[in-house]
Each structure stands twice: as C-alpha cells, then as structure tokens.
Amino acid sequence: MTTSPNPFWNDKMKHLFYLYDVDGDGSITPKDFEILANKLSSLVGQEDEQRREDYANARKTLCQEIMRADANQDGKVTLEEWLDFHKHLADELHKPDTNPEILEQLSQRINTTFNMLDLNHDGYIARDEWVKTCQFFGVDQTTAEKSFQQLSKEDKLEEDRAKHLFFEYLKSDDPNHISNCCLCFL
Template identity: 25%
Template structure:
C-alpha cells in the first residue's frame, strides 16, 4: 500500500482480471506521492545524488532500472564467483544473511508503492529518511543493518585476513564488482590516501565503519569517506 507523506493511506481499487489482481491508485494520492518524493530528492546536492546512484547501479545487476530481489540474489552469485566461494563458506553465508536483512530494510524504507521493486526515484527518496532526526552522524548511529553491511563488506575485501584493507585488496574488490569503472592499484592508493586522511588511520574495520558512516551522511564532495564505494562520478 502506498505511504503518502501526509500519513493518509490513498484509496485503492482492486479489480480482478482473470487470475490477477490489479491495483489502481487514486490520482490525487499518486500526485501527492510524486510531489513528496520530488521535494525530498531536491534536498540532496549533486554529491549526495551521485553516491546514491553509485550504490543503486551497483545493486541493479541486470540494468533494468530497478533493484529487485533477483538483483540481490545475483549479487550474491557474483560474490561467490568472484572470490571462488563454496556454498557453505561462512563468509558467503554471512553475506547472504546480511543481504536478506538489507533487502527487507530497503523495502521497508524505500518501496513507496509496495510493488516489490525499487526505482531510482524511491532510492533517492530513501536518503532523507535515514538521516532525519539523527544529530551525531557517525558510525555509532548507523542503522544496524547498514553497520553490519559495512562489517561484511570489510570482511569480503580483506582477502589477506590481516585486519587491514590495502590498495591491492581495494583495487581487486571494486574492479570485480564494477567493470564500468575499474580501479587499478595506483588509483586505489590515491583513494585509500583520501579515505585514511593520508595515512592518519589504518583502514581497519573500525575506520571502515567511520568511512561507511561518513559516506552515508556527508554532503561534502571532499569528505574523507568519498571513496567508500569506489569511484564517484559527479
């Protein structure tokens, strides 16, 4: 069911067509939803939009313009193939659990028209929802499902299992998962220098959480978490 910002649930007419059920949303309610989503998206600057688009297109594995459950399943399959993981590998199992939680949370936050898939507009609308009413924008206040996702991504990137992500690991991960924007080792070193504030911090799991939180919340293109999800195209 649509969730309009006014808090009023729109009327829906259910019309049976053969074995299917078609849902028709009243025009005023639909216009209210579009207007509300547009207003929230307009609150974002170009950097924030670019970050969200980056994540959206990484998840939209089949490039159909929507993030669906099948995309999450395909993402898991991509991880399995890229890192040659067996079905019972603990890391793969952990990622499956976190992705399932992540998907359900995304639907709860984003799926405005309850169609089981997420459009780019819904994805962009999501950002103000998770940042609202949070005063201290740091890793301590990340929603649990995002914090655990950060930890799982770190574990996946840390192929050497030494507790620190280096340039080779960063390059390998983002090159495997987005061949549109491959990251060579030289570029990875530049990104890590930015992420660690020129070596002020090790890229361990604690700093990666801070990087992930900064990426989630910051509206500054020069912020230290800029490359948490690889290259950003503004």
C-alpha cells in the same frame, strides 16, 4: 542536510543504486544480490566452501538491509524509493538523537559490507583486497590504489576506520569529504 539533498549527494546515491541494480532493469531486487554474490564469490575463491557460505550469508543480510528501502513492499526498490530511503537515513544521522533502531540497521549493513570487502577475514581491508574489489566494480587499478592511499596511510585499512568511512559516506553531502573515496561499496 535536513532540507533537500544537494546534487552531489543525490548523484552519489544514484551511483550506489546503479551499483546494486546489477541486471540493469531499473530496480533493485533480491535477484540482483544473487547475481552480485555469484560474481563476487570469484574474488574469495570457489574452493573455500566456508568462505562461499559466509559470503552467501553476507549477501542475504545485505539484501535484507537494502530491501528496507522498498516502501510499497512490492519486492523491488525503485530509484525513487532508494533516494527517499537514503534521504531519510541521512537526515536521521544528522540528528543528535538518532533513532537507535536506525543506527543498529545501518551498523549491520556496514558490518556486512566490511566483511564482504575483507576477503581473507583477517580484520583488515588490505590494499590488494580493496583494489580487487574496486576492479570488480569497474574502477581502474590506478584509481583504486589512489583511493586506498587516501583512506589509509598503511597497507591495511583497519576495521573501525573503514566502518566509520562507510557511515560517513552515506551521511556526508560534502564533495571533499574523505569518505567519498569509498567508491560506493555500501
């Protein structure tokens, strides 16, 4: 994928962009992450103050990581900046000597994403956590359950496997790759 990205990968990244553009204004801003975090906090329970704080910190970290795509530093990420950023990231990930700084940044983003999906913080993404989060993003229950079955042969998706799949999701331009079942949570 060191040339131009294929249409599948491009569409996948566009879908991810629109997932984060919560207010639908055509750009990703810190405001989108505030809206998203407020909505997502209902999944973890409003009464758990520590979880709400953890979630707020995760949102802040994820926002910082995603705002790295803001090439012109105007406080918003446009679709063009988003695609350019992720194209560069995917190209870098295909190199045998990937820049360690890029790997560290991506690892932080993936860790944060995992922690946001692991609603009860037990080190796994359980089937019900996956389904709840998928439904939150508009995926029907049957599709969510089917995707979980493809990702995990058990009732839990182990942390290492989940993180590997998230990593591959950003990198892969193969429409048949198992990571595409991740349904754009990155």
